[in-house]
Amino acid sequence: MHVEGDREVCVGAGMCVLTAPDVFDQDDDGIVKVLHEQPDAGEEDVVRQAATLCPSGAVKLLT
Amino acid sequence: MITYPQQRTCPYHPASGYEELRDGTPLRKIRLVNGQEAWVVSGHDQARALLADPRVSADRTNAGFPMIVPPAVKAVHTSPNRPFIVRDDPEHNRVRRMLISEFTIRRLREMRPDIEQVVHDTIDTMLAAGPPTDLVTAFSLPVPSLVISRLLGVPYADHEFFEKATSDILRGRTPEVSVKATQDLIGYMTALAQDPPPGLIARLKADHVDTGAMTTDDLAFTALLLLGAGHETTASMITLSVITLLEHPEQLAAFRADPGTVPASVEELLRYLTIVESILRVAVDDIAIADVVIKAGEGIVIASSLVNRAADAFDDPDRFDLGREAAHHVAFGYGVHQCLGQNLARAELHLALPALFDRVPGLRLAAPVDELELRPIMTIQGVDALPVTW
Numbered sequence: 242m243h244v245e246g247d248r249e250v251c252v253g254a255g256m257c258v259l260t261a262p263d264v265f266d267q268d269d270d271g272i273v274k275v276l277h278e279q280p281d282a283g284e285e286d287v288v289r290q291a292a293t294l295c296p297s298g299a300v301k302l303l304t
Numbered sequence: 305m306i307t308y309p310q311q312r313t314c315p316y317h318p319a320s321g322y323e324e325l326r327d328g329t330p331l332r333k334i335r336l337v338n339g340q341e342a343w344v345v346s347g348h349d350q351a352r353a354l355l356a357d358p359r360v361s362a363d364r365t366n367a368g369f370p371m372i373v374p375p376a377v378k379a380v381h382t383s384p385n386r387p388f389i390v391r392d393d394p395e396h397n398r399v400r401r402m403l404i405s406e407f408t409i410r411r412l413r414e415m416r417p418d419i420e421q422v423v424h425d426t427i428d429t430m431l432a433a434g435p436p437t438d439l440v441t442a443f444s445l446p447v448p449s450l451v452i453s454r455l456l457g458v459p460y461a462d463h464e465f466f467e468k469a470t471s472d473i474l475r476g477r478t479p480e481v482s483v484k485a486t487q488d489l490i491g492y493m494t495a496l497a498q499d500p501p502p503g504l505i506a507r508l509k510a511d512h513v514d515t516g517a518m519t520t521d522d523l524a525f526t527a528l529l530l531l532g533a534g535h536e537t538t539a540s541m542i543t544l545s546v547i548t549l550l551e552h553p554e555q556l557a558a559f560r561a562d563p564g565t566v567p568a569s570v571e572e573l574l575r576y577l578t579i580v581e582s583i584l585r586v587a588v589d590d591i592a593i594a595d596v597v598i599k600a601g602e603g604i605v606i607a608s609s610l611v612n613r614a615a616d617a618f619d620d621p622d623r624f625d626l627g628r629e630a631a632h633h634v635a636f637g638y639g640v641h642q643c644l645g646q647n648l649a650r651a652e653l654h655l656a657l658p659a660l661f662d663r664v665p666g667l668r669l670a671a672p673v674d675e676l677e678l679r680p681i682m683t684i685q686g687v688d689a690l691p692v693t694w
């Protein structure tokens with residue numbers, strides 16, 4: 242799995258950070274920052290959840 | 305013929321008259337209480353799809369907009385300086401981006417000790433005054449009100465004024481009362497925005513007004529939105545959560561026993577109580593969805609309290625179950641307008657509820673639930689007073 246955080250469409254709600262804090266962070270402006278783009282197998286479920294909970298469609302999964 | 309919205313008869317359940325809207329049909333066109341027709345959406349997938357759709361607008365100046373709001377809210381939301389919550393991108397995004405750094409998960413983590421202090425000080429005062437008391441004035445309202453006024457840099461000494469003015473606007477009692485409240489609060493915020501004490505308003509002024517990116521009027525309306533949205537909502541959530549937990553003693557026992565369950569429990573409370581019952585929009589283009597076509601110019605009402613009880617999104621949705629996975633609720637909305645203050649609200653609820661039950665172990669309602677006076681339709685759902693004792 243490959244994860245991207247689209248910094249143009251992110252609205253800074255922080256749902257990704259709440260759901261998968263090891264994979265996502267917010268930078269000083271509050272915009273999504275992906276900490277590692279290739280999550281471990283064990284992280285894939287929470288990353289998928291973060292993608293459905295993200296309100297703006299900024300969390301993108303490529304498999 | 306079914307109409308929308310309808311008055312709740314139980315503080316934590318959607319109106320019983322909505323039963324017809326819960327037959328699994330995800331959206332239907334019905335007549336609203338103000339006589340307009342609009343698409344009322346109760347399906348979970350459809351609600352999220354529409355809230356995330358750029359063909360769906362939050363602009364209250366659109367003629368087809370479903371105006372089921374009190375008159376003073378309408379006045380603020382259609383004024384030339386209306387805040388970003390009722391604007392579309394790119395204007396909405398421009399202002400929201402000025403604010404999100406103030407509400408990140410990291411900033412909230414830094415604010416936790418202060419919020420905790422506010423919670424404990426408020427409980428100290430309540431305990432010192434002794435039972436019985438009104439939980440709303442003794443606890444639910446002062447906690448978020450203190451927290452948001454400190455964050456913004458609004459003097460808390462003025463809290464009686466801004467709490468009452470906010471309530472008068474959101475409640476829309478008589479037109480005279482709400483017009484005066486609106487003028488008073490805008491005047492107050494405009495004065496404050498010119499020379500703000502240290503806090504978020506002063507930071508916005510330095511970063512955006514002094515550089516010409518924002519006018520003082522825009523700053524005043526933004527601050528007004530943050531102040532109002534920042535205390536009425538969270539206060540209502542605290543009060544209704546206390547009622548609901550006290551009415552479900554077994555769940556309360558589990559909630560108290562294990563602090564690890566608090567975050568998930570708060571999501572279930574947000575889902576179950578859905579204090580912002582409706583999210584209002586209008587279509588600006590034809591939208592084909594679930595076998596119907598919403599035409600450009602038609603109103604859309606996301607019935608969040610029903611969406612949060614959709615059977616295909618939540619098992620046995622009318623059951624209050626702190627153990628369930630509820631994070632996909634729409635209590636904070638969805639799409640680009642999803643609540644900016646949601647993580648502040650979460651932090652307040654995570655800290656306030658366990659501390660209250662911990663420090664006031666004998667807390668109980670001093671009036672039967674069915675005798676509580678519920679807020680009317682078109683307001684943030686809840687009660688204005690909650691007699692409690694211990």
Ligand code: HEM
Binds near residue numbers: 580
């Ligand atoms: C439990 C408490 C709260 C609930 C249930 C709640 C609910 C909501 C909902 C449903 C929306 C979306 C409105 C729409 O899409 O039209 C919203 C937006 C908003 N809320 Fe909250 N809210 C709460 C607490 C707060 C707090 C503490 C703040 C503090 C600043 C806040 C500030 C805002 C703002 C600024 C917006 C507009 C965001 C935008 O348009 O981009 N809210 N809230």
Ligand code: SF4
Binds near residue numbers: 271298
């Ligand atoms: S959940 Fe989506 S919108 Fe929110 S911070 Fe993460 S990427 Fe941005």
